[in-house]
Amino acid sequence: MKDIKKVVLAYSGGLDTSIIIPWLKENYNNCEVIAVSGDVGQGTELDGLEEKAIKTGASKLYVMDLQDEFVNDYIFPTLKAGAVYEKKYLLGTAFARPIIAKRLTEIAKKEDADAICHGCTGKGNDQVRFELAIKAFAPDMTIIAPWRIWNIKSREEEIDYAEAHDIPLKINRETNYSKDKNLWHLSHEGLDLEDPANEPQYQKPGFLEMGVCPEEAPDSNTYITIHFEKGIPTAVNGQDMSGVEIIKYLNDVGGKNGIGLDDIVENRLVGMKSRGVYENPAGSILYKAHDILETITLDRDTMHYKEIVAHQFAELVYFGKWYTPLREAISAFVDKTQENVTGDVKLKLYKGNIITAGVTSPYTLYSEEFATFDADDVYNQKDSAGFINLFGLPIKVRAILDSERKNKN
Numbered sequence: 001m002k003d004i005k006k007v008v009l010a011y012s013g014g015l016d017t018s019i020i021i022p023w024l025k026e027n028y029n030n031c032e033v034i035a036v037s038g039d040v041g042q043g044t045e046l047d048g049l050e051e052k053a054i055k056t057g058a059s060k061l062y063v064m065d066l067q068d069e070f071v072n073d074y075i076f077p078t079l080k081a082g083a084v085y086e087k088k089y090l091l092g093t094a095f096a097r098p099i100i101a102k103r104l105t106e107i108a109k110k111e112d113a114d115a116i117c118h119g120c121t122g123k124g125n126d127q128v129r130f131e132l133a134i135k136a137f138a139p140d141m142t143i144i145a146p147w148r149i150w151n152i153k154s155r156e157e158e159i160d161y162a163e164a165h166d167i168p169l170k171i172n173r174e175t176n177y178s179k180d181k182n183l184w185h186l187s188h189e190g191l192d193l194e195d196p197a198n199e200p201q202y203q204k205p206g207f208l209e210m211g212v213c214p215e216e217a218p219d220s221n222t223y224i225t226i227h228f229e230k231g232i233p234t235a236v237n238g239q240d241m242s243g244v245e246i247i248k249y250l251n252d253v254g255g256k257n258g259i260g261l262d263d264i265v266e267n268r269l270v271g272m273k274s275r276g277v278y279e280n281p282a283g284s285i286l287y288k289a290h291d292i293l294e295t296i297t298l299d300r301d302t303m304h305y306k307e308i309v310a311h312q313f314a315e316l317v318y319f320g321k322w323y324t325p326l327r328e329a330i331s332a333f334v335d336k337t338q339e340n341v342t343g344d345v346k347l348k349l350y351k352g353n354i355i356t357a358g359v360t361s362p363y364t365l366y367s368e369e370f371a372t373f374d375a376d377d378v379y380n381q382k383d384s385a386g387f388i389n390l391f392g393l394p395i396k397v398r399a400i401l402d403s404e405r406k407n408k409n
Contacts, residue, residue, distance in 0.1 A: 003114060004028045004029070004031050004114045004115050004142070004144075005029075005031050005032065005114055006031060006032045006034065006111060006112065006113045006114050006115075007024055007028065007031055007032070007033050007034070007113060007114065007115045007116070007117050007144065008034050008036055008104055008107055008108040008111060008113045008115070008116050008117070009021065009024070009033055009034065009035050009036065009058070009116075009117045009118075009119075010036060010038075010100060010101070010104055010116070010117070010118045010119065010130065011035035011036055011037050011049075011053060011058070011061065012037060012042075012045070012119070013037070013045065013046075013049045013052055013053070014119075014179075015155060015158050015159070015162070015169060015176075016119030016120075016121075016147075016158065017035075017119040018052070018056060018162060018167050018168075018169065019152075019158055019161050019162050019165065019167060020117060020119050020146055021033050021035065021053065021056045021057040021058050022056055022057050022165050022167070023146060023150065023161075024057075024117060024144070024146075025057050027150075028144075031114075032059050033057060033058045033059060033117075034058065034059055034060055034061075034062070034107070034111055034113065035053040035058040035060070035061040035062070036061070036062045036064070036103065036104055036107050037049055037061065037062065037063045037064070038064050038066045038096075038099065038100035038103055039063055039064060039065045039066055039067060040066050040067060040070045040096050040099070040100065040182040040183055041067055041070070041181075041182045041183025041184070041244075041247075042181050042182060043181070045181060046063060049061060049063065050063070052168065056165075056167055062107055064103050066099055066100070066103065067183060067244050068242070068243070068244055069099060070096065070099055070182070070183065071183065071242075071243035071244050071247060072243055073099070074095045074096070074098065074099055074322070075095065075183075075184055075243070075247075076231075076232050076233075076243060077331050077334070078091055078095055078313070078314075078317060079231075079286055079287065079290055080231040080232070080290070080334050080335070080338050080341075081306075081309065081310050081313040081314075081330065081331070081334045082287070082290065082291065082294070082306065082307070082310040083310045083311075083313040083314035083317060084287070084310070084314055085266065085314040085315065085317070085318045086264075086266055086267065086314075088262050088264050088266075089262070089264055089266055089278070089318070090184070090185065090262075090278070090280050090283040090284070090287065091314065091317050091318060092180070092182060092184040092185030092186075092187065092278065092280065092283065093125075093126065093180045093182075093185070093187060094125070094129060094317045094318045094320070095317050095322065096180075096182050096184070097126055097129035097130055097133065097320065098129065098133045098320070098322035098323060100130075101129070101130045101131075101133030101134050101137075102133055102136075102137055102323075104116050104130075104134065105133075105134055105137040105138040105141065106137075108138060108141060109138065114142060115141065115142040115143065115144050116134055116138070116141055116142070116143055116144070117143070117144040117145070117146070118130045118131075118143070118144075118145060119146065119147070120145065120147065121147040122145070122147050122148045123268070123270060123272065124268065124270070125268055125269045125270070125318065125319075125320070127145060127147075127148075128269055128270075128319065128320040129319075129320030129322075130320075131143055131145075131320075132320040132321060132323070133320065133322065133323060136323040137323075155176055155178070155190070159176070176190065176191060177189065177190050177191055177193070178190045181209070183244065183247050183248070183251075184247065184280070184282065184283050185210075185278055185279060185280045185283060186209055186210050186278070186279040187276050187277070187278050187279075188200075188207070188276060188277040188278075188279075189274065189275070189276045189277075193275055193276065193277060194275060195275075196265055196275050200263055200277045202261065203215070203216065208261075208279060209279065210251055210255045210260075210279040210281055211251075211254065211255020211256060211257075211258060211259065211260070211261075211279065211281055212255065212256065212258050213258055213261065213352075214258035214261075214351040214352030214353075215258075215351075216258065217256065217257045217258035217350075217351045217352065218256070218257065218351075219351075221257075221348050221349060221350040221355075222253060222256075222257055222348070222349045222350070223346065223347070223348055223349075223357060224236060224237060224250075224253060224285070224346070224347050224349065225237055225238070225344055225345065225346045225347075226246075226285070226286070226289045226344070226345050226347070227343070227344050228289070228290065228293055228341060228342055228343060228344075228345070229342050230335075230338045230339060230340075230341060230342055231290065231334075231337075231338030231341040232338075233246050233286055233289070233290075234246075236249055236250070246282070246286075247282040247286075248282075249282075250281060250282035250285045250286065251281045251282040252281075253281075253349065254281025254282055254284065254285050254349065255279070255281045257349040257350065257351065257352070258351055258352040259281045259284055259285060259349055259352060259353075259354060260278075260279055260280035260281040260282070260283060260284035260285070261277070261278070261279060261280075261352065262277070262278045262280060262284075263275075263277050263278075264276055264277075264278060269318065269319050269320075284354060285347065285349075285354060288347065288354045288356075289345040289347060290341075290345075292345050292356055292359050293341055293343050293345050293359055293361060294306075294341055295359070296343070296359055296361055296364045296365060296366045297340050297341045297342070297343065297361050297363050297364060297365060298337065298340075298341070298365075299365060302337055306334070306337055309330055309333060309334070312326075312330065313327070313330050313331075313334070316330070340361075340363035341361075341363075342361060342362065342363060343359065343360050343361025343362065343363070343364070344358075344359070344360050344361075345358075345359050346358040346359070
């Protein structure tokens, strides 16, 4: 401990990291603590953060604007891959950790720090995500994870510690959900949500922050059209926007229509199951639109193989393996598949539902001339008989031989 003189702390201003600053100073010989916050779209959560960090013992606070990089280099590659963990989780926390951890290592080197500290629990996935990224860029850096070594055992005890040290909190014991917010999503865990039998309190004032529950959404629908270029959304309703602008706009319109609420029991990397409620308005809309566009722009074999790759990509992201050769190689494959994923997708939003309302692309593989149920001059239906005979030959041969063996007995 005596060798730790300067620590860079991943600081959000939430319950965990708020009490870590004085805890570090108490347990590491009054070491200097440099707080670092990555702005990945938390919004008002960053308000007053510098004053709070310094008041609780930090020497300074870095706030890094990572939103554009977060969207273009982490969110969109994952969207293009179609990566969804266990069919529902859109990886909002998972792909935010690598970019923040990478910047932590840069500042730690700049400040000549002795250690990097994070507030992740020993039960969660984030400890792995942070530490694998740190190892990728600062393999010899000491990592301090208080939850694995201190005597505090619960969020209740964290609040006790905060109150004893006059640390201001934005939560109380009754609203003490564990939350993570960024541009892409908001997650809720803990309290009544720890029992999967309990219905989430969507209509409870203050629970939802990015939108409304479907019952409270408007009775009229909302149409939107999203334009993609090579798998990347570039415009909404004919208006060009940056990636950040598109996500913010879709969060707003989607939230108002009750879009993107997911109640998930997921398998954590460390082994146990965990229940969480997620708000993903923009993410849900963009994944739906991207999937629709791929139905007319990807050939069958590529689409089916890409589904396999998407599963692997999602696991790599969820497990914290963003900075690995396999993730980079899969992204290179995905980029190749997206060369013709360009076009417009029209959607109808209505009370939590995302309904397909049309799709067009200059690279469409859909031919009405071939697909029609009406008369056509381009397809000879008699050809299918020979195809079926050859395609089904192994089945036919096996049935014949099985029958012969049965008759012999």
